[in-house]
Amino acid sequence: MDKIKVPFVDLSRFYKNHRDKILELTDQVGNSGIYILGNIVEEFERDFATYCGVNHAISVGNGTDALALCLHALDIGPGDEVIIPANSFIATAGAVVEVRAIPVCVDVDTEQNISIDAIEKAVTQKTKAIIVVHLNGNPARIEKIEQRFKNTNIKIIEDAAQSIGAEINGKRTGSFGECGCFSLHPLKNFHMFGDGGMITTNSTEMKIKLDRLRNHGLIDRNKCEEFSRNSRLDALQANYGKYLLPYLEDWTERVIKIAEYYHSEFKEFCYVPKTREHVRSVYHNYVIQTQNRNELSLYLKENGIETKIHYPIPIVEQPAWQKLSVKSEPVPFVKKQKEEILSLPIYAELNDIEVEYVAQKVKGFFLETQLVKEAV
Numbered sequence: 001m002d003k004i005k006v007p008f009v010d011l012s013r014f015y016k017n018h019r020d021k022i023l024e025l026t027d028q029v030g031n032s033g034i035y036i037l038g039n040i041v042e043e044f045e046r047d048f049a050t051y052c053g054v055n056h057a058i059s060v061g062n063g064t065d066a067l068a069l070c071l072h073a074l075d076i077g078p079g080d081e082v083i084i085p086a087n088s089f090i091a092t093a094g095a096v097v098e099v100r101a102i103p104v105c106v107d108v109d110t111e112q113n114i115s116i117d118a119i120e121k122a123v124t125q126k127t128k129a130i131i132v133v134h135l136n137g138n139p140a141r142i143e144k145i146e147q148r149f150k151n152t153n154i155k156i157i158e159d160a161a162q163s164i165g166a167e168i169n170g171k172r173t174g175s176f177g178e179c180g181c182f183s184l185h186p187l188k189n190f191h192m193f194g195d196g197g198m199i200t201t202n203s204t205e206m207k208i209k210l211d212r213l214r215n216h217g218l219i220d221r222n223k224c225e226e227f228s229r230n231s232r233l234d235a236l237q238a239n240y241g242k243y244l245l246p247y248l249e250d251w252t253e254r255v256i257k258i259a260e261y262y263h264s265e266f267k268e269f270c271y272v273p274k275t276r277e278h279v280r281s282v283y284h285n286y287v288i289q290t291q292n293r294n295e296l297s298l299y300l301k302e303n304g305i306e307t308k309i310h311y312p313i314p315i316v317e318q319p320a321w322q323k324l325s326v327k328s329e330p331v332p333f334v335k336k337q338k339e340e341i342l343s344l345p346i347y348a349e350l351n352d353i354e355v356e357y358v359a360q361k362v363k364g365f366f367l368e369t370q371l372v373k374e375a376v
């Protein structure tokens with residue numbers, strides 16, 4: 001196969017596929033004269049709630065605000081401990097710090113998701129919440145975590161920023177726990193053309209609180225019940241979102257098909273992402289694991305294939321974490337994985353030639369170097 005370039009992501013392909021409609025939707029909002037919140041935003045929220053199988057969806061400015069606002073709505077603040085996985089995007093920790101609570105980072109399992117054993121060891125009298133991240137779009141064991149903490153005062157929040165459409169026994173992520181937090185950032189599986197976020201919940205009380213907290217704590221135009229932030233969604237983004245949401249299942253199916261092809265091509269050479277039985281992963285990232293990660297990534301780069309690492313610096317090793325002076329739990333799995341994980345290009349707009357090229361080059365690396373699969 002001739003050398004080709006395969007970018008890790010290419011959002012301009014997505015834009016080209018929808019350009020005419022996007023221009024029409026932009027004009028529609030321009031003419032409406034309502035640019036923040038309003039009817040279009042409410043319609044998008046209803047569609048999003050239906051997609052996730054919950055009673056309510058509350059749109060916000062971004063995924064980090066979604067997390068911080070949920071913590072705020074649950075009255076979690078100074079002195080309270082919130083357990084989070086040590087391998088996530090830094091926003092998971094950032095949201096906890098923003099409400100001035102204490103993040104407690106714990107280790108992950110072989111699937112890179114928060115470990116239930118590590119949670120058990122980290123729980124104290126001060127634990128008020130656990131944020132369960134479905135990393136890379138692969139659902140964590142949230143149903144088990146929910147069951148375990150059902151009769152306690154510890155709240156379960158889903159960080160579903162990477163997992164829209166993922167399911168456990170047919171139940172979508174974002175419908176477990178107290179609330180689900182989504183990012184609609186352009187690099188997410190479902191996105192529009194700017195920042196955005198969504199909170200999902202079955203609780204009407206949370207819905208009422210969050211409607212208020214995302215809008216300065218105002219209960220009407222002039223009266224502020226409780227100080228909060230401004231985190232509202234634009235009507236433009238909502239209008240794009242409303243139009244794009246019906247495409248999500250097709251994109252997800254395409255991504256799953258690519259992942260299954262990668263599995264079949266790579267499984268004898270390296271660790272491929274495992275999915276539990278009755279679980280649907282949506283492969284926000286397709287992460288393989290090999291002790292020869294750096295050599296493989298260089299080889300792919302030389303062959304025109306862009307790769308990334310999610311994440312090269314665990315939260316507990318971030319300079320910002322050192323400044324917090326909070327205690328750290330041991331995270332041996334996170335430390336091992338950060339040396340071995342590699343994310344390959346995976347998105348709906350990749351064509352078959354590109355997918356086959358990636359597969360051929362990854363396999364080529366292992367065959368040329370005659371490396372055998374190691375245990376993870």
Ligand SMILES: Cc1ncc(COP(=O)(O)O)c(C=O)c1O
Nearest residue numbers: 062063064089091092161183185
């Ligand atoms: C796991 C996780 N949590 C939270 C966020 C924060 O979302 P946003 O960038 O929309 O604030 C992200 C997005 O990058 C994420 O991947």
